[in-house]
Amino acid sequence: MATIAVENYLKHVLLLSAGSDDLVSMGALASAVAVVPGTATTMVKALADEGLVEHQPRHGVRLTPEGRRLALNVLRKHRLVETFLVNVLKMDWAKVHAEAEQLEHAISDEVLDRLDALLGHPQTDPHGDPIPSRQGKLSSQVYATLATCVTDRGVRIVRITEQSPEFLQFAEQNGLQPGTTVRVTDRNVPAGLVTLKKSGGRALALSIVAAGKILVEPAR
Amino acid sequence: MATIAVENYLKHVLLLSAGSDDLVSMGALASAVAVVPGTATTMVKALADEGLVEHQPRHGVRLTPEGRRLALNVLRKHRLVETFLVNVLKMDWAKVHAEAEQLEHAISDEVLDRLDALLGHPQTDPHGDPIPSRQGKLSSQVYATLATCVTDRGVRIVRITEQSPEFLQFAEQNGLQPGTTVRVTDRNVPAGLVTLKKSGGRALALSIVAAGKILVEPAR
DNA sequence: GGCCTTATTTTGATTAGTCAAAATAAATCT
DNA sequence: AGATTTATTTTGACTAATCAAAATAAGGCC
Ligand SMILES: [Mn+2]
Ligand SMILES: [Mn+2]
Ligand SMILES: [Mn+2]
Ligand SMILES: [Mn+2]
Numbered sequence: 001m002a003t004i005a006v007e008n009y010l011k012h013v014l015l016l017s018a019g020s021d022d023l024v025s026m027g028a029l030a031s032a033v034a035v036v037p038g039t040a041t042t043m044v045k046a047l048a049d050e051g052l053v054e055h056q057p058r059h060g061v062r063l064t065p066e067g068r069r070l071a072l073n074v075l076r077k078h079r080l081v082e083t084f085l086v087n088v089l090k091m092d093w094a095k096v097h098a099e100a101e102q103l104e105h106a107i108s109d110e111v112l113d114r115l116d117a118l119l120g121h122p123q124t125d126p127h128g129d130p131i132p133s134r135q136g137k138l139s140s141q142v143y144a145t146l147a148t149c150v151t152d153r154g155v156r157i158v159r160i161t162e163q164s165p166e167f168l169q170f171a172e173q174n175g176l177q178p179g180t181t182v183r184v185t186d187r188n189v190p191a192g193l194v195t196l197k198k199s200g201g202r203a204l205a206l207s208i209v210a211a212g213k214i215l216v217e218p219a220r
Numbered sequence: 221m222a223t224i225a226v227e228n229y230l231k232h233v234l235l236l237s238a239g240s241d242d243l244v245s246m247g248a249l250a251s252a253v254a255v256v257p258g259t260a261t262t263m264v265k266a267l268a269d270e271g272l273v274e275h276q277p278r279h280g281v282r283l284t285p286e287g288r289r290l291a292l293n294v295l296r297k298h299r300l301v302e303t304f305l306v307n308v309l310k311m312d313w314a315k316v317h318a319e320a321e322q323l324e325h326a327i328s329d330e331v332l333d334r335l336d337a338l339l340g341h342p343q344t345d346p347h348g349d350p351i352p353s354r355q356g357k358l359s360s361q362v363y364a365t366l367a368t369c370v371t372d373r374g375v376r377i378v379r380i381t382e383q384s385p386e387f388l389q390f391a392e393q394n395g396l397q398p399g400t401t402v403r404v405t406d407r408n409v410p411a412g413l414v415t416l417k418k419s420g421g422r423a424l425a426l427s428i429v430a431a432g433k434i435l436v437e438p439a440r
Numbered sequence: 441g442g443c444c445t446t447a448t449t450t451t452g453a454t455t456a457g458t459c460a461a462a463a464t465a466a467a468t469c470t
Numbered sequence: 471a472g473a474t475t476t477a478t479t480t481t482g483a484c485t486a487a488t489c490a491a492a493a494t495a496a497g498g499c500c
Contacts, residue, residue: 005487026448039488041449046486058448058495089334099328106326108319114309225457246478259458261479266456278465278478 004105007074008033009043010052011104013063014071019140023060069136073112076132078104079125080115086126087119093126093177094168127168128159128178128215146194146211151184154199154219162213171214174204181219224325227294228253229263230272231324233283234291239360243280289356293332296352298324299345300335306346307339313346313397314388347388348379348398348435366414366431371404374419374439382433391434394424401439 002010012032016024030040048055052067063071081103085096107115116122116134123139124130130139149155157180160171171177175198185203186195194211197203222230232252236244250260268275272287283291301320305311311319327335336342336354343359344350350359369375377400380391391397395418405423406415414431417423 003486027446030448035487036489037448038450038490043487045449085331089331089338091330091334095330099331102326102328103323106322108322110311110315111305111309111319114311118309223456247476250478255457256459257478258460258480263457265479 002070005043006047006052007070007105009040009047010063010067010071011074011078013053013061014068014075017062021062023056023062025060029061072132072136072138073109074104075138076134077107077112079129079131080112080119080122081107082125082127083119083122083131084115092169093172094165096126097163097165097168124159124178126178127161127163128157129161143215143217146182146184146196146206146214146216147187147208148212149184149216150218151187154181154183155216156181156219157214158217159215160213161215167210167213175201176214182216222290225263226267226272227290227325229260229267230283230287230291231294231298233273233281234288234295237282241282243276243282245280249281292352292356292358293329294324295358296354297327297332299349299351300332300339300342301327302345302347303339303342303351304335312389313392314385316346317383317385317388344379344398346398347381347383348377349381363435363437366402366404366416366426366434366436367407367428368432369404369436370438371407374401374403375436376401376439377434378437379435380433381435387430387433395421396434402436 009029012029013024016028016032026037026040026044029044030037033040035043044053044055044061047053047061047067051064052070053061053063055061078100081100082093082096085091085099086093091099113134122131130141132138143158144150144155146155157176157178159178160168160176162168176182180198182196182198184194184196187193187208188195189208192208194206194208195203196206229249232249233244236248236252246257246260246264249264250257253260255263264273264275264281267273267281267287271284272290273281273283275281298320301323302313302316305316305319306313333354342351350361352358363378364370364375366375377396377398379398380388380396382388396402400418402416402418404414404416407413407428408415409428412428414426414428415423416426416431
């Protein structure tokens with residue numbers, strides 16, 4: 001059985017490689033799992049011995065098919081648990097990430113399946129993050145963000161790519177959640193500012209960096 | 221934060237001391253947590269240093285008030301999780317114990333409270349085991365068992381004190397679950413045999429040992 | 441090409457939890 | 471009481487995971 005630490009490393013390699021199959025740097029991995037770089041190196045070498053990752057010393061890591069399979073299963077647990085916590089237990093969507101970080105290692109595949117059924121086989125979690133399918137398929141659709149999308153046109157928020165409670169709470173308070181339609185009224189790059197309006201709401205200003213964390217699609 | 225190992229030790233000291241406040245022997249504790257006796261000694265000394273147990277060398281352990289508080293919280297999580305798994309996810313009651321053994325260490329107090337509310341503040345889990353209250357009160361009601369109760373009188377099953385999947389599956393298959401009313405038709409101590417009948421069912425034989433694991437109360 | 445900066449790896453220690461097997465104390469049995 | 475059996479503790483060793491700090495390699499810059 002993979003330990004909790006192993007599951008966390010694999011999951012973060014998956015998240016950091018983001019669709020593409022290029023190498024994940026040690027530094028990025030270390031800071032994602034919140035360990036010192038040397039620790040990541042040690043662990044990655046152990047994972048490579050187990051055949052879960054491929055390690056190119058001095059360059060980075062990537063998942064093997066087996067490592068990817070495990071990582072996807074953990075990610076599926078994480079996101080289904082988040083969905084359960086929000087949809088069934090009515091928890092604050094800003095808090096469920098920390099909760100799921102633990103639970104993803106404690107639930108069995110059977111509980112996973114039953115949760116999935118109870119929730120009606122959701123495609124995304126409460127933040128719009130895609131839930132890997134039981135067969136290990138993970139949607140990697142590319143979206144525009146509030147920092148890059150067309151202006152003066154309605155766009156629908158599909159995903160918030162940031163787990164910090166602070167950001168999520170801010171988004172919630174301003175109604176920036178998956179499903180909401182907004183319109184970018186102004187984008188001032190030198191000032192690093194994006195201004196937007198919810199249909200029938202008042203204006204809201206956001207930094208370009210913050211806007212870049214909110215994925216959108218054209219509102220049909 | 222208490223580690224998973226610490227939580228397990230504390231929970232088992234609580235279960236083994238069963239209401240009374242006498243000492244739990246090292247041997248019993250070691251086999252409950254499935255470690256070698258020396259390991260239990262080492263851990264108990266560490267727990268004593270943390271003020272979670274009182275260790276009387278060569279005689280045994282008992283929980284301090286603080287250790288008891290922690291242990292009750294873990295036990296509450298365990299039993300509420302079991303209840304959730306059976307009542308909401310419709311899992312087999314024979315399998316939920318193993319599942320809860322992991323989950324009891326992964327859920328936060330907030331999730332605990334929400335689960336409790338979702339389930340309607342149950343008093344017992346699916347096996348009839350009492351669920352400690354949020355304030356740390358644990359019912360210690362004493363019941364007769366099918367090995368000791370009156371014969372030829374209806375008795376209602378209130379609890380199965382045995383977690384093994386085999387036993388629970390056997391009990392389920394024969395309709396021996398909390399709530400069911402049965403009647404002991406014969407008890408042959410020398411032969412070590414108990415015979416009983418479900419109201420309107422056929423006879424069923426059980427060893428005295430097995431019968432002793434099924435707690436009952438007079439059916440009014 | 442050589443130097444400098446930065447990322448990565450190595451080395452040496454530490455902590456939590458565990459086991460095997462030897463040592464010791466307590467109980468039990470002649 | 472003395473001997474034997476049984477439970478507990480001690481000792482020494484091991485694994486997984488981590489950090490601090492020194493050593494090393496890459497990549498970019500003059
Ligand atoms: Mn995690
Ligand atoms: Mn999410
Ligand atoms: Mn447990
Ligand atoms: Mn139970």
